[in-house]
Amino acid sequence: MRHLLLAAAGVVACGLAPAATAASRFTDDPYPSTYAPLPSEPVLLRNATVLTGTGQRLDGADVLMRDGRIVQVGTGLQADGARVVDATGKWVTPGIIDVHSHLGVYPSPGVKAHSDGNEMTAPVTANVWAEHSVWPQDPGFATALAGGITTLQVLPGSANLVGGRGVTLRNVPATTYQAMKFPGAPWGLKMACGENPKRVYGGKGTAPSTRMGNVAGYRAAFIDASEYLRKNGGGKAQEKPKRRWWQSSEGGNDSSGDAGGKRDLKLDTLAGAINGDILVHIHCYRADEMTTMIDLAKEFGFRIAAFHHGVEAYKIADRLAQENICGALWADWWGFKMEAFDGIQENIALVDRPRNSCAIVHSDSEEGIQRLNQEAAKVMANARRAGMDIPPERAIGWVTSNAARALGVADRTGSLEAGKLADVVVWNRDPFSSYAQAEQVYIDGARVYDRHDPSRQPRSDFMLGQPGAAPGGAL
Numbered sequence: 001m002r003h004l005l006l007a008a009a010g011v012v013a014c015g016l017a018p019a020a021t022a023a024s025r026f027t028d029d030p031y032p033s034t035y036a037p038l039p040s041e042p043v044l045l046r047n048a049t050v051l052t053g054t055g056q057r058l059d060g061a062d063v064l065m066r067d068g069r070i071v072q073v074g075t076g077l078q079a080d081g082a083r084v085v086d087a088t089g090k091w092v093t094p095g096i097i098d099v100h101s102h103l104g105v106y107p108s109p110g111v112k113a114h115s116d117g118n119e120m121t122a123p124v125t126a127n128v129w130a131e132h133s134v135w136p137q138d139p140g141f142a143t144a145l146a147g148g149i150t151t152l153q154v155l156p157g158s159a160n161l162v163g164g165r166g167v168t169l170r171n172v173p174a175t176t177y178q179a180m181k182f183p184g185a186p187w188g189l190k191m192a193c194g195e196n197p198k199r200v201y202g203g204k205g206t207a208p209s210t211r212m213g214n215v216a217g218y219r220a221a222f223i224d225a226s227e228y229l230r231k232n233g234g235g236k237a238q239e240k241p242k243r244r245w246w247q248s249s250e251g252g253n254d255s256s257g258d259a260g261g262k263r264d265l266k267l268d269t270l271a272g273a274i275n276g277d278i279l280v281h282i283h284c285y286r287a288d289e290m291t292t293m294i295d296l297a298k299e300f301g302f303r304i305a306a307f308h309h310g311v312e313a314y315k316i317a318d319r320l321a322q323e324n325i326c327g328a329l330w331a332d333w334w335g336f337k338m339e340a341f342d343g344i345q346e347n348i349a350l351v352d353r354p355r356n357s358c359a360i361v362h363s364d365s366e367e368g369i370q371r372l373n374q375e376a377a378k379v380m381a382n383a384r385r386a387g388m389d390i391p392p393e394r395a396i397g398w399v400t401s402n403a404a405r406a407l408g409v410a411d412r413t414g415s416l417e418a419g420k421l422a423d424v425v426v427w428n429r430d431p432f433s434s435y436a437q438a439e440q441v442y443i444d445g446a447r448v449y450d451r452h453d454p455s456r457q458p459r460s461d462f463m464l465g466q467p468g469a470a471p472g473g474a475l
Helices: 139-146 195-202 211-231 265-275 287-300 313-322 347-351 368-385 392-399 401-407
Strands: 043-051 057-066 069-074 083-086 091-094 096-101 149-154 162-170 188-192 279-284 304-309 326-329 359-361 424-427 438-443 446-450
Touching: 043 392, 043 424, 096 304, 096 326, 096 368, 096 392, 096 401, 139 149, 139 368, 139 438, 139 446, 149 368, 149 401, 149 438, 162 265, 188 265, 195 211, 211 265, 211 287, 279 287, 279 401, 287 304, 287 313, 304 401, 313 326, 313 347, 326 347, 326 401, 347 359, 347 368, 359 368, 359 392, 359 401, 368 392, 392 401
Parallel strands: 043 083, 043 091, 096 149, 188 279, 279 304, 304 326, 326 359
Antiparallel strands: 043 057, 057 069, 091 424, 149 162, 162 188, 424 438, 438 446
């Protein structure tokens, strides 16, 4: 099977909405990405066990990278002028993607001055953007890189019904967040259901203080956004949304008194979500609440990219697959509050079973992000004890291709296919071993981390000069 090409360039992503475009003014970006790939040389990784992220495992295979892209994956590849890396006995995977991180907005050291992830001043703060809190010098970015993380979504916290926009970052050393911002990646909209919003605001003596108050709060916000969208030409010139029964007649004010003339940052974000340009990510634990949120999405015409945490997602695995909603879940966290009570260790494995499923292992932790591969390994072990044998070539998708699908970037990263970005990790052994370490990490074909080369173990400015600071946050 010489010179096997796994796929051609321009692979179409399965599922979710494409990157936001200039078609909608609600997603105009006044803080655009300045990310530029680092210089790279052609590299040929030779004779490795390759997990492509597409469900395939290739033994004794090669991966050729050139000009920041995957050129070819196969056996017996030749490449004049390429730096050849003997990967015999090693494993090669796509770069690891974490869809739920708070790096940069809750950075280390964890002091009050750094607590920038929750704007707990109103139940709906769709006007805030997590990127405006990101501190690029957070040492957590380097330690995540040492664990193979090449892309991550940084989200606001879960105190609010609508917490604001999340941002997808490339995990490269930078002075500004714009220099990390994934070009063209759609924003995420962070929402939260359940205990957190009602506890935070009920404790202040204001709405919501119950779950029914939560749902009323979402509905009020999206009613306002629908009015705003209609009065502002639908956002996309070719579309004019149908007026629903609860919308006012032409010329009327919405519930916040807006007549459509004044720009509103909160409603810009919610309108962008209704338009499908901003992907909705919902912190939600219980199965009944997830189905309520699905109904809410249908009421207002937006799509849910993923439910996050979802300890009861196994109860509605078929529904999630049917609705094309990903489950971004922990391997084995549950029981720390009432809504997290009914978790099981087979959760991700069961969500992964239906056709068209999209199971994801996420971290929500500055520590867990350093070993997301081992979190996935715990899922495999728990599934095996329950009689479900999940091979590595499928499990790797939980932290690569499925994660890219939820972030709307699966056409560019998340798998080792010709034409995609050369985001690649070389592991010293099976990445699902508790002894596995990322030896080399490539982003856009550039070797940004090398465990055996101190010059390629980046440290943030904050860590320079710190006593005992390990280069690159080596694990």
